[in-house]
Amino acid sequence: MITFYHNPRCSKSRQALNLLEEKGETIEVVRYLETPPSHQELKQVIELLGIAPIDLVRTQEEVWKTTYKNKNLSDEQIIDAMVQNPKLIERPIAIKGTHAIIGRPPQQVLDIL
Template identity: 75%
Template structure:
């Protein structure tokens, strides 16, 4: 089963979902803006992706630019910002077992199937 952190309003997220469906994957869709991950879940996702918390931030979002852009933040503070403002979490994120990928481009998720 593949878990997909999904935003239906995002074209890349919709394309990734469609691609997984085409591959016949069983998919657990998490609409993360409605059901944000816990701090522990987000840390696990970051670990599976093998990236830093900052690399998961959508830095072009208004809330990031207005509130966090020019600050020096710890990883914990960056994670807290994403929990408080889930719109800051890059999307889509696909998780299959112990492997994860950000679907940008959507085809990157094929690497974890």
């Protein structure tokens, strides 16, 4: 089973989901803009990805630029920012077992198989 953090309005996210579906994978789609992850869930995803919280932030989003940019934020504060503003979360994210990957480019999600 693959958990897939998805934004259906994002073409890269749609492409990555299609690639996984073509492989016949069982997928649990999480529309994270409608059902944002909790702080703990997001922290676990970041740990599975093996990255720093800031590496999961879409820093070109307007809310980041106007509210958070150039502030000295702790990792916990960065995670809180993504929980409060889920559109800041880089997408898509595929998780299978103890492995996770960001689908940028979309073909990268196949590495989780």
